[in-house]
Amino acid sequence: MALNGDMCVVTGACGFLGRRLIRLLLEEESLSEIRLVDKQIKLEDVQSFKDCRGDTRVRAYEGDIRDSAFLRRACRGASTVFHVASIIDVDGSVEFSELHGVNVKGTQLLLEACIEENVSSFIYTSTIEVLGPNPSGEPIYNGTEETQYKCSLKFPYSKTKKEAEERSLKANGELLPDGTRLATCALRPMYIYGEGCRFLLGHMADGVRNRNVLYRMSLKEAKVNPVYVGNAAMAHLQAARALKDPNKRNVVGGRFYFISDNTPPVSYSDFNHVMMSPLGFSIQDKLPMPLGLLYVLCFLLEVVCTILRPFVRLVPPLNRHLLTMLNTPFTFSYKRAQAELGYAPQYSWQEARKSTIEWLAGQLPAVREKLET
Template structure:
């Protein structure tokens, strides 16, 4: 697979950064174009330090700018599209989410057609499959089951509509007469050092002297470590470019998990942070049905106050649904078609994430020379 180039959107994000870093190890890769709306100074510094033969080009531009995307795609062999607005709390207007997630992806697909980019990999989400209700129970689900989230919440709805658009674009004729090949990856909840969501939970735990458990105590999930999620994207890029593997991958979607133990979200946070003295909240937690209706009341209060005050509820019905269900999926199809095997074990992932959490603890509680006993 001689001389190729890759555009990564959302390259300044949690997953996108890892994808860029992992691509630098790919043979014959001549250029990586890292696209995001804005890059933080520390991200620019990290990319500048990358040891790679490939040219790394940072592009700052809006995914809603169709002309800019067309220029960014010129001469590119593979697009890895990780950029998206993620919203579980209902903080962001529905129109904004649909514009960026759906319209932005449609712009990018059209740019690929016009610039004759033959391979397109989309970072979807397990939320395309659900859960649609806190009562839903899925254990080791597979792609063959064709599950679809029926929620009207803008984030899972947008991801579902985008994935349909991406897979429907498979087989489109490119401007140069070639063919566009697409596939979609559905990672589980992604954790690891640098996670904004984990950072939010840990900082709140430090303020409250405990890890609050109303969003996760009653769940069973199989999260994926960020480097393993990024590795699946690299393998998908290899696969779509390999004529022998490509027919099996084209137009397909894949669940991406790893060997992180199936556990509740609260237990995951506890196992990642216990070395630093953080403990789970031990008081009474309302069961999911009560939490769900409390979430509904909080949303009503937020809606009624909106003309005079921007009240952000501590949790919503959507958050309770996604964080208090039994919802796990197998990665066997990715193993079969992409050759996917997790690069990082649970033990190593836990250790690396725990070290990062330790730096957060030090930052917010003062310098700690020894672990809290």
């Protein structure tokens, strides 16, 4: 069911996924208005959508997601909210209070604003990390939403995203002032790649520093299935359409969905090589040291950083959680999203790879120049 005539809100609008989702909404739907919500919005961020906006009004709402009054203004009159904004922290460099404030408190305040302002649909952008991998590195192959997996999340980012997801799903069915009810769902994308991915840029910069040799931090057999940003955006649109459809709303509401596509399963390190080998990069054959020794080294670094915490905040370049994530086979199916949301990858693997490589090729000269100065 189309969203034609609706007013939509996208938080994290200036981020990697947020920008792609907004462009997709403008290209695929005839909305009355899209509201760009972010902590900082530049004029060029709004103008960048000029070529595809049509008659849709694009308005910027710059503010803090922890500000309830700001969120109420942003949600007033909207029918659908896409909550994409969060702090992504893979190395433990962000204080827990900041992570919890944005990822959990911000989500709760946004849900409250949606309820107060009669927003009918709420789509939460979660992450595969709310499931794991667990500290033991137990693998999952082609998992589904019914897969049973024991995991006590210890890493701050994973914990806050899990709590925010739970609050989002719990809000499903909340009674609104106008007598209708809020419908919510959560999407759990795999590692998202594509044009604008800062993690790919970071790995490319590391490779340039290492004389065009990419670092290997993943075992070859630790396969995951990344998802292209264009397909992740399409999953959000399909979720919104499903929540608007009276025949699907009660099925989708309150549920989470894994979002992947047809990107071939591969380890994180080898995925970097797949994307950058056409640009002249090779990759190390083996890990810098046996995996067990790397875990010990990470543990020692974490102990040192903890001891020094009262005096100086140091962040180790690698931690045990990240090392486990990089070396655990963890793949998932998108079949339930396909069956219930109507999701299907919009871009083939060949198209996604080509677009990403072309974007990286365009960024490479600037990366080299920056590192040389």
